[in-house]
Amino acid sequence: MSNSRRLFLKGACIAVVGASGFTLARAKSTSATNVEPACKYALVHDETKCIGCDACSIACREVNQVPEGVDRLEIKREGPFGEYPNQQFHFTRISCQHCDDAPCVKVCPTGAAYKDPKTGIVCVDEWKCVGCQYCIAACPYQVRFINPVTKAADKCDFCKETRLKENSLPACVSACPTKALTFGDITDPQSQVVQVLKSTPSYRSKTDLGTRPKVFRIASQSGEIEL
Amino acid sequence: MSRFFKYVAQMLISILVVVAASTVSIQAVADELKINKNKQCIMCHKRNGIMHGVHANDALDIRCQDCHGEKGGHPRKASNLIGFSHKSTADAATQTQSCLKCHAHDVLALHDWTHDAHSNKVNCAGCHTLHSNTDPMVDVSFQDRSKLCVSCHATK
Amino acid sequence: MSPFHFDSLIWHWPIAIYLFLAGVSAGAICFAVLLKHFKLGTDAYKSGFVQAACLIAPLAVFAGLGILVIDLTKPFDFWKILLFYNPTSVMSVGVGVLMVYQVALFAWLACVFKEPVLNWNQGRWLIVDKLFNAIAKHEASITGFLVILALSLGAYTGFLLSALTTYPMLNNPVLPLLFLVSGLSSGAAGTLLGGVLLNGNPDGKEVHFIHNIEIPMILVEIVLIFTFFAGLILTGGQSQVAALTAIGEGFWGWIFWAGIVVVGLSMPLAFNLFMKASSKRKFSYVAITASCSLIGVLLLRNFILYTGQMTVA
Numbered sequence: 162m163s164n165s166r167r168l169f170l171k172g173a174c175i176a177v178v179g180a181s182g183f184t185l186a187r188a189k190s191t192s193a194t195n196v197e198p199a200c201k202y203a204l205v206h207d208e209t210k211c212i213g214c215d216a217c218s219i220a221c222r223e224v225n226q227v228p229e230g231v232d233r234l235e236i237k238r239e240g241p242f243g244e245y246p247n248q249q250f251h252f253t254r255i256s257c258q259h260c261d262d263a264p265c266v267k268v269c270p271t272g273a274a275y276k277d278p279k280t281g282i283v284c285v286d287e288w289k290c291v292g293c294q295y296c297i298a299a300c301p302y303q304v305r306f307i308n309p310v311t312k313a314a315d316k317c318d319f320c321k322e323t324r325l326k327e328n329s330l331p332a333c334v335s336a337c338p339t340k341a342l343t344f345g346d347i348t349d350p351q352s353q354v355v356q357v358l359k360s361t362p363s364y365r366s367k368t369d370l371g372t373r374p375k376v377f378r379i380a381s382q383s384g385e386i387e388l
Numbered sequence: 389m390s391r392f393f394k395y396v397a398q399m400l401i402s403i404l405v406v407v408a409a410s411t412v413s414i415q416a417v418a419d420e421l422k423i424n425k426n427k428q429c430i431m432c433h434k435r436n437g438i439m440h441g442v443h444a445n446d447a448l449d450i451r452c453q454d455c456h457g458e459k460g461g462h463p464r465k466a467s468n469l470i471g472f473s474h475k476s477t478a479d480a481a482t483q484t485q486s487c488l489k490c491h492a493h494d495v496l497a498l499h500d501w502t503h504d505a506h507s508n509k510v511n512c513a514g515c516h517t518l519h520s521n522t523d524p525m526v527d528v529s530f531q532d533r534s535k536l537c538v539s540c541h542a543t544k
Numbered sequence: 545m546s547p548f549h550f551d552s553l554i555w556h557w558p559i560a561i562y563l564f565l566a567g568v569s570a571g572a573i574c575f576a577v578l579l580k581h582f583k584l585g586t587d588a589y590k591s592g593f594v595q596a597a598c599l600i601a602p603l604a605v606f607a608g609l610g611i612l613v614i615d616l617t618k619p620f621d622f623w624k625i626l627l628f629y630n631p632t633s634v635m636s637v638g639v640g641v642l643m644v645y646q647v648a649l650f651a652w653l654a655c656v657f658k659e660p661v662l663n664w665n666q667g668r669w670l671i672v673d674k675l676f677n678a679i680a681k682h683e684a685s686i687t688g689f690l691v692i693l694a695l696s697l698g699a700y701t702g703f704l705l706s707a708l709t710t711y712p713m714l715n716n717p718v719l720p721l722l723f724l725v726s727g728l729s730s731g732a733a734g735t736l737l738g739g740v741l742l743n744g745n746p747d748g749k750e751v752h753f754i755h756n757i758e759i760p761m762i763l764v765e766i767v768l769i770f771t772f773f774a775g776l777i778l779t780g781g782q783s784q785v786a787a788l789t790a791i792g793e794g795f796w797g798w799i800f801w802a803g804i805v806v807v808g809l810s811m812p813l814a815f816n817l818f819m820k821a822s823s824k825r826k827f828s829y830v831a832i833t834a835s836c837s838l839i840g841v842l843l844l845r846n847f848i849l850y851t852g853q854m855t856v857a
Contacts, residue, residue: 214537246507270636271628292617338542
């Protein structure tokens with residue numbers, strides 16, 4: 162009896178180590194052998210040009226049929242900074258950052274959250290999503306929400322299903338009156354995004370979490386420095 | 389059939405009468421207000437000077453001169469009259485100064501942050517209209533408000 | 545900040561209940577296995593405590609899964625979780641563990657209750673005899689697998705939360721261990737409470753055996769909770785903010801100090817130390833100690849879930 166138990170324990174340990182090792186190795190190898198996408202879309206939000214008019218979020222809601230009460234795109238306003246009558250505001254874009262290493266994709270139990278291999282856009286498969294909300298909790302940028310109509314997780318997809326299909330720019334980009342948004346392929350050295358990013362200092366949100374977001378920001382001059 | 393038309397005709401006429409009466413009465417009420425009895429101005433500006441909005445309220449006791457300034461040499465000679473529009477010879481700072489006499493900028497900021505952003509750099513009439521019965525900014529929709537921003541800020 | 549409503553709150557109390565029930569199930573079955581192997585042997589099924597544990601383990605896991613499914617925004621699509629698999633998702637791996645765990649659980653229950661079931665059957669259905677005998681042949685392997693799966697399940701409840709990089713307090717390596725140990729102790733408490741309610745002897749050898757394991761486990765739990773918060777505070781930044789918001793003043797601070805530290809840990813520990821191993825135990829004593837423990841663990845799950853989501857990285 163004790164002999165068989167010992168034998169069993171050994172076997173079970175080997176099985177567990179093997180299974181977890183296999184899972185880990187497979188997770189590593191799938192990400193390593195993944196063919197790099199044909200292009201990688203990114204967005205630059207020039208906060209120095211943004212006036213907080215909400216034209217982008219209004220266009221987004223219209224084009225993507227986003228129900229009232231939830232937002233794919235929001236412009237957060239901070240301020241005023243300075244003394245009247247010379248006061249400025251600071252606007253921050255709140256939307257999906259299309260992380261290259263997306264936490265939502267990693268935690269999704271069904272694979273409904275996925276990174277489109279052709280464009281690098283982080284997408285949601287409405288049908289596969291069961292609404293466990295794990296992705297919503299996992300997103301450090303807190304931009305995911307449950308769509309009250311489809312009951313699936315939803316968020317900005319760079320208008321992949323609407324504008325990009327028509328070969329035009331995302332709704333927010335074309336709606337922006339001050340041309341504060343630049344959209345394009347960062348693997349193409351000639352693209353406007355790359356030109357803008359190479360010529361202007363930019364920053365990204367929460368890079369310390371290792372998410373490698375693809376929404377870049379050009380910092381406005383207004384406001385104090387937050388530590 | 390003819391009976392039906394008779395009813396419709398009666399109804400249309402009665403609606404017309406009510407509408408006409410109310411328009412006339414609004415006009416009549418406006419004419420009765422103290423601000424619109426200001427002979428110095430209304431004598432010439434009967435068409436374009438009648439005040440309908442809240443600012444016409446007798447209780448406020450506002451005169452045309454309170455906002456537009458004293459007549460001076462107007463209309464023949466030079467004057468310091470202030471016109472409220474982007475076509476006005478008065479600059480934005482002068483125009484806003486006139487409104488800020490009553491409207492504290494910090495109170496305006498509570499209603500909309502854009503008051504702080506535009507401060508004395510954009511004239512109030514750029515968005516607001518005062519002589520009309522209601523100011524379109526009072527119940528402006530989110531979309532129209534955004535369009536208004538875009539109408540000035542659009543870059544080519 | 546309102547304790548139950550804030551912007552960064554995504555997962556509400558049903559998840560805490562689910563984590564609690566999964567822990568109770570894993571803990572209860574571990575103690576049933578220990579009781580059978582070290583104290584009771586083949587007579588295990590006669591003990592009220594083993595019966596209680598064998599009732600609690602499947603019921604808790606079913607109830608937990610039920611709550612989890614109802615909490616989905618698309619409850620009728622839950623089968624997609626079973627169909628599609630994502631090896632990088634803790635939830636997906638956890639669902640796999642849960643499924644295999646239930647199979648092992650029922651196989652083990654068949655081993656324990658083989659004798660009474662076969663007696664009741666009296667050879668009426670041959671298939672039942674065959675099935676139970678076939679399962680019982682592999683009892684050693686089933687038991688081993690069940691214990692490993694139960695421990696994995698207990699740890700999974702912690703890993704589920706610690707995979708969330710959004711929240712520095714949850715994204716913490718001590719959390720799975722803490723949840724595993726507190727899950728085991730809640731299983732022990734559930735077994736004791738259920739056992740005495742099922743007319744188990746409150747002074748029986750099972751109670752002495754479980755109480756002997758419970759004291760070191762509560763001590764380990766205290767050490768883990770201390771490490772958990774000390775680690776967060778020493779990390780600084782948002783981790784420190786998160787820890788201090790959680791255990792500082794306010795509703796959840798009270799829950800932590802009064803509910804978890806005093807009622808959930810100190811009181812059962814004091815009762816256990818107060819009661820010498822030799823002295824006679826009464827129904828009320830066992831029931832109250834176990835209830836304190838259970839309440840403590842349930843509060844711990846809610847406390848960690850809610851305060852963990854309060855501070856974002």
